[in-house]
Amino acid sequence: MLEAPKEMNDTTLHVRLRKAFNEMRTKTLTRQERSEIDSFSFHGWSMNNDDWFRNLASYREALDGRITNIMYAGYQKEMNAGQPQEMIKLQIISKEITSPFIREYYQYQQTANILKMNDNPAEVDSLYKNFMAKVTNEVYRKSINEVYANLKKYGDNQPAPDFEFENVHGAKVKLSNLKGKYVYIDVWATWCGPCKREIPFLTTMEKSFAGKNIHFVSLSVDRQADKEKWQAYVKDNQLKGEQLITDNDFNVDFIKKFNINAIPRFILIGPDGKIVSANAKRPSDPALQQQLNGLL
Template sequence: MLKKIILISGLFTLLNSCETEIPKSKTVISGTITNPNNALLLIAGNDYFRDTIQVDESGNFKDTLDILPGSYLLSYGKLFWRTYLQNGYDLEIVFDSNNFRNTLSYKGEGGVENNYLFQKISKQREAMTKRQEAMKMRNDSSLLLLNDLKEAMHQFLSSYPALPPAFKGLEKRSITYGYIADLHRLHSKDTLGVISGLTSKLNALEENMDFNSGMDYLFSNRYRRMIEDTYREKAQISAKTSNLAEDIAFLKEISNIKNDTIRNSLAFNHAKYGITYTKDLNTFYSLFLKSSTNPIHNEDIKASYEILKKVAKGAPSPGFEDYENHQGGTTSLKDLAGSYLFIDVWATWCGPCRKEIPYLKELETKYHDKNIKFVSISIDRQKDRDKWKQMIKDENLGGVQLLADKDWESSFVQNYLIKGIPRFIILDPQGNIIDYNAPVPSSGKLESIFDEFNL
């Protein structure tokens, strides 16, 4: 499981500063950027890990990390690329920000591995056309072409004899996982089953596949996706046969995974956002704890659970004060007391939010003379206030149109632990919560809910 990185010695801004010897169990990342244009190098990994490395005015940077092996996304300004990291590396990264692709190079421990991986991207780009051709043909030649692409990647791997044996083993298996993923994609397109041997080849490969390899899970994004997809499919089947919600069924399925790395990661990635949408908070949280043995992740999800307990059905809703009202003046939640409230948390930049607008307007029209108010709270930034006003005009939006005071950081948003929009909330006339995660207007489920209120 990818743990949150603990900085051992802080951020270094000068390469020639005095420092103690770094134990081999840590990871050292350093380097020089020609034509530096940003003060921060960002690093992101699986399981919502984020960190920053300071870059000085000369383009030098250095940091010491305690990290689990895996592929990390590095970004500098508008540049993005992947780097493989593991403890024990003393990796130097050099590039010119004005000519990144032709100047990026790695030196030191981990340098050979990452130079290989960076060059591999070019090989994969070259293979993209042939892969698309294989998917388009959908015949026996498709299998031959995909096999040729797999063998070409193995040959490319062999052209780097200096790669450590352990890394080579991981990479060989990762190539195979990519091949299996391609066969799955081809299989889904071969609806008539005309490609001879495709099903048997897939079955044979998967029968010999280890579904409990923590190292492969950390190393290979293809393997990671295959494992998650496998348990998503199991959860879908379980949900239907056991009459369970799919989010609950998924936690039940993964709780039986033997490998801690895989089980913890799947549980955390599922719960990080899933806990904010579940209809059965206590069962969800209990099953998460049954699956997760990672103390850092457990603390994170516990914090979410404690917030969400306060917005359970029947609890008084968190309030908001003096939000700008499009009609003029300001409005607080207490000003809307006495009516049922259907609250829409949205933003002008949110595509899914905009898709719900026609359905929301239909509901407003249907219930315009009933004791229910439709309240839309935009979390657009204050600097985008004019965009918010213009969209209300362009879309002829009705109801009560409000602009939150601090976008995502608004206390109302934080108190409901809203991590994604649109989010719909239903309150009773006393301001108590009926549903903190109500169905979307396009679902067709709201009319039956509203009709139960005897509006």
């Protein structure tokens, strides 16, 4: 049976303990100190336990953390050079994880994430070929094949897939009916903080290009159950442009064909209906203003 702690005579003890704890938490550790702490934390701990990985969410979470720790402890040079963290993690996975089951899972996750955000055709092709040469799991191979096929079919300079969604007034809007002008699409949701931080920049851009040959479309992936919340947000914040909502959040063909699983995401389509940029710059990026000035 657990005993209740004895009453403390020193009433300032808890204050001093909290101060010491905070100082410990806020101390900037050297790379060596952090490496030593990590080695203590994971001493005798295997990164290749199939049973634990299959059955324990806590183990999978700890393994994610371990991979991140290794990256920050041993790959600072690569990170400082601007190499994407997902690519660094692929290196760590290949080096540290010997379990085929666990390794292929992580190879799939990292490769899918990189492909969905990569707009360099040569890198996409290389990553895809490398994945298909190493991974045998048919479920993972099929999924990556679909992602890769979408990148090829709906990449830059390819015809954009059509959509038909409801606007904030209840009318149906088709993308194909907007041909003749550039179309800048903002895929967002009311629950997405980074999305909402882009709205003031988008509003400024809409004013800057008013009367020019461009439509600004905001496509919400809010759930249909939250449709009224979306309508209220648009109204309360006086959002301009064409405000649309999908009829099944992320689970619609247009979103899937662009491999969108994270938002905000921006797409620029030309007057001819072809994709100018499947992964366009954000409104907060000055490069977008420069691009649109050149086009318009």
